[in-house]
Amino acid sequence: MRFNSTGERIIYLDDFKSALGISDKYSDFRDLSKRVLKPSVNELNQKSNLIIEYETIKKGRSVTALSFEFIKKKQIKMDV
Numbered sequence: 001m002r003f004n005s006t007g008e009r010i011i012y013l014d015d016f017k018s019a020l021g022i023s024d025k026y027s028d029f030r031d032l033s034k035r036v037l038k039p040s041v042n043e044l045n046q047k048s049n050l051i052i053e054y055e056t057i058k059k060g061r062s063v064t065a066l067s068f069e070f071i072k073k074k075q076i077k078m079d080v
Helices: 013-020 029-047
Strands: 008-012 050-059 062-072
Touching (some): 008 013, 013 029, 029 062
Antiparallel strands (some): 008 062
């Protein structure tokens, strides 16, 4: 929610892993994506009022950062 005004957040992969407390795990990005990123984003998309999408930022062949985009879901008005 801190980046709600911009709707976007770019974070280096090392900082992302450090914030989650998994600095020493998931040395391969494929495992991090399959076990952490995709399940978390899917759960947040289902259970929150946000649509979250992410893209990888690469330097050469290796992933160095992640770019997250946050979009608020439009709520349907219900007749009372």
